[in-house]
Amino acid sequence: MAVTLTTGPRAAARASDRHRRGVGRWIVLVVVGVAALAMLVPFAFMLLNAFKSPGDYSTNGPLSWPTEFYTTGLRTYWEQVDFPVKLWNSIVISGSVAVLAVVVSLLSAYALGIGRVRGRLWIIGLFLLANMLPQEALIYPLYHFAKEAGLYNTRLAVIIIFTVIQAAFGTYLLASVLGTFPRTLLEAAALDGAGKWRILWRVVLPNIRPTISVLLVFFFIWTWNEFLIPLVMLIDNQTQTVPVALASLQGDRLMDAPTTNAGALLSLLPAILFFLVFQRTLARGITAGADK
Template sequence: MTSISSDLPRTAVRRPSQFPLGKILALVFLLALMVVMLFPFAIVIINAFKTPVEYANSGPLSLPGGLYTQGIVDFWNRVDFTNKLYNSTVIAVSVAVMGIVLSLLNAFALGVGRVRGRVAFLVFFLMANTLPQEALAYPLYYFAKYFGIYNNRISVILVMTVIQSAFGTYLLTSVLTTFPREILEAALIDGCNKVQLLFRIVAPISMPTLQVLFVFFFIWTWNEFFLPMILLVSTSNQTVPLAIAVLQGQFNMDATTSSASALLGLLPCIVFFLLFQRTLTRGVTAGSIK
């Protein structure tokens, strides 16, 4: 009697390759892209800890013989970097928090409240995102002068809050438009008013999106150069990017000190991004999970 199981090894399904060629090529491409993107950062780090003599003799691509930190110390003392770091942090955090609050209020009215003409409002906010900042320089200058907030951090905070909230309103409105109406109706039946509905129902459920906006608003505001250059003229109110540009124009800095200034300008933003990396990942992937 012939066993049926004896034929199973002959008809076994061939297992797919563990590392198919397509995945290998995609991995190689992503690794090459990562190297290209990180190469400028590596050059900045290498030259920031290199002496001017080493840079002159060996060029920018050579490794430093040791950790030369005098360039970082010189730049820190020249621009009073502690003060610039404080200014940038106050402005970036204030804009991120106020921008989220303003975006949430606008999006709640447009996405949940369904006010009349909400499409026109969304088009307005979309056009505000595409408007170049150079077109705002003249009116914003006289706006700050008229209200007596020129050369004050509050001027940059107010202007950047409005600019960032234009993008935040457009994004949050598209999210809140698809908010489950059953949850809203159940909350209203249970006695929630509009304020409780916003802060107890809508805001907690939308928290991943709000966290993503916080990260984006902070980084965008930290790297902003044009508006602080117009509205902040005294050195005591300057931000980190503005201080770096002004110092390079006032002093003949060597390449190592310039690299040190670039490193100090990028490092706080990179640290902030790494601290909130998981928050950003959860916020981006939250929309795919129900």
């Protein structure tokens, strides 16, 4: 049996290329690791100061290790802002917006991406333009309309507003995806006698389910973190959300830093838990989009 050894300039070039790729991957990995650690630094400071007493914070500063395990800040925040009520409001608003915005985005994108509505590109461009508008430019008209409709200081008003805002982005994204949907699948379903609704639920939806899952997770987290519109629209303690409750700890001339850090930690935990639960769904959605 003869064994042929590959030698010469070509083999050396391939080995050199593999070496460069290996070095490049390690460099990218180190840079990403350093960036991840830099992003975790504020959370480390928040965790460090959440269990520090006000006297310890004033004496030793925010960078020192706590001299005792101080949990009064967590209890103070829980009782002062009535955290269970605020948590329930945020869950109801964020969950409702996530589901409703995905449904509206899917129906609108189905009409634009597959239905081929006349002026489709102009309509999609309008949705893109709507995503660029700052909330500061929308807050007064939204406040006025909520007052006129009798929805001011209700969770329903915030749900409607954020459903429209999030659905604008969802429609733009899904319309772009459905614009490249294989026409052969649609024609085959139509030949089998499927109507438009059946094509949507049996053909289109299963193929874009990973993208829908990603939008659902993002819509929930984005709505959870919203501050300006809930601050203006929700003025009652029984309707306010977690970010608004956290802002209420800061006064005009006085701020209890340990209690604020404890409140931030407590407010962050539900969002982290939600992300961890749906992490696999998010990863599958992103991977499926990359494969396509």
